Amino acid sequence: MGLYGADVEHLILLSKSLKAGAARLASKANELDSVIAQGNYWEGHDAREFAADWQSRLRPLIERASQGLEEASKRAALNADEQSSASATASVHSAFSGAGSMGAPASTLTQPSGPTPEEILEKYQVSDAETTEWPSDWDPLRLAVDQVDVTEKEAEMLNGLGPFEIKAFKDIHDDAFNAADERFPSPDRNDDQNDAFRHAYWNALMVKEYGAEWAEDYATAHEQLPGNPAPREAMDLYNYEVGRNIAVANPDASTEELAGLIEQAVRSGETVVVGQDMLPRPSNEIPMDQTGDANNAEPAPGHDPEFNDESRTTS
Numbered sequence: 001m002g003l004y005g006a007d008v009e010h011l012i013l014l015s016k017s018l019k020a021g022a023a024r025l026a027s028k029a030n031e032l033d034s035v036i037a038q039g040n041y042w043e044g045h046d047a048r049e050f051a052a053d054w055q056s057r058l059r060p061l062i063e064r065a066s067q068g069l070e071e072a073s074k075r076a077a078l079n080a081d082e083q084s085s086a087s088a089t090a091s092v093h094s095a096f097s098g099a100g101s102m103g104a105p106a107s108t109l110t111q112p113s114g115p116t117p118e119e120i121l122e123k124y125q126v127s128d129a130e131t132t133e134w135p136s137d138w139d140p141l142r143l144a145v146d147q148v149d150v151t152e153k154e155a156e157m158l159n160g161l162g163p164f165e166i167k168a169f170k171d172i173h174d175d176a177f178n179a180a181d182e183r184f185p186s187p188d189r190n191d192d193q194n195d196a197f198r199h200a201y202w203n204a205l206m207v208k209e210y211g212a213e214w215a216e217d218y219a220t221a222h223e224q225l226p227g228n229p230a231p232r233e234a235m236d237l238y239n240y241e242v243g244r245n246i247a248v249a250n251p252d253a254s255t256e257e258l259a260g261l262i263e264q265a266v267r268s269g270e271t272v273v274v275g276q277d278m279l280p281r282p283s284n285e286i287p288m289d290q291t292g293d294a295n296n297a298e299p300a301p302g303h304d305p306e307f308n309d310e311s312r313t314t315s
Contacts, residue, residue, distance in 0.1 A: 134148060195273070
């Protein structure tokens with residue numbers, strides 16, 4: 001029997017490929033911005049003329065191409081959703097027809113909506129945990145690593161890493177801050193798009209280096225530090241999840257490609273920032289200079305997390 005309609009799985013893959021292409025173009029445009037702005041490789045009239053041409057004509061062409069790929073990605077994803085709904089409706093009609101019934105109307109087969117800001121604030125909270133200093137006073141790592149206050153679970157997980165993995169962990173931390181500052185310059189790096197990108201990218205890089213389960217466990221344990229304001233904790237935990245999902249969906253992506261994908265997620269509102277009302281709001285709804293400040297917000301009681309059994313620790 002022939003195939004009617006579209007292959008949903010291939011449409012989803014097409015959507016992801018188009019989105020990745022849009023992210024790569026946007027990322028390369030940002031790289032070229034930085035190179036051209038430095039201007040230490042070329043001086044004179046021709047250099048100024050090229051820089052002006054880049055800003056007035058060439059960069060807009062790349063932006064339009066990136067936006068076109070992004071729109072095509074959204075259309076492919078929408079078509080996949082519509083095909084899934086149509087297939088589900090057909091299956092329901094077929095099943096009910098076989099039983100002599102009229103079948104369920106298509107309007108009852110609605111797509112689930114995402115969580116509301118209130119639901120994110122309530123759901124994405126974890127309980128406080130006991131803390132310790134890492135590395136401990138007797139650990140030889142003290143000679144190379146500054147001692148910091150972490151949760152006991154964080155310390156346990158870090159102690160399960162080898163020397164090269166510890167070096168990678170520090171590099172991942174630094175890369176996340178540097179990439180966030182490059183793409184979303186921010187005065188204080190808190191509660192805004194810089195913050196959203198940094199946490200999503202940090203966890204995505206952890207997935208690439210240590211695996212999704214380790215990344216989830218560490219991010220969750222990190223948010224158990226006592227006194228974390230509720231809006232900030234919810235924002236961080238939610239954005240960690242976005243970053244992990246992007247990394248899992250794109251296992252072959254380079255670090256630069258992951259950064260591009262997560263930048264697109266921030267700009268399209270897949271991540272959240274803190275609103276003036278102290279609720280986690282989509283990151284494309286609030287300008288960076290109008291996000292809230294969660295410093296004085298109260299912590300919230302959260303659930304005791306269940307860590308992944310296969311996450312690498314010293315236990």
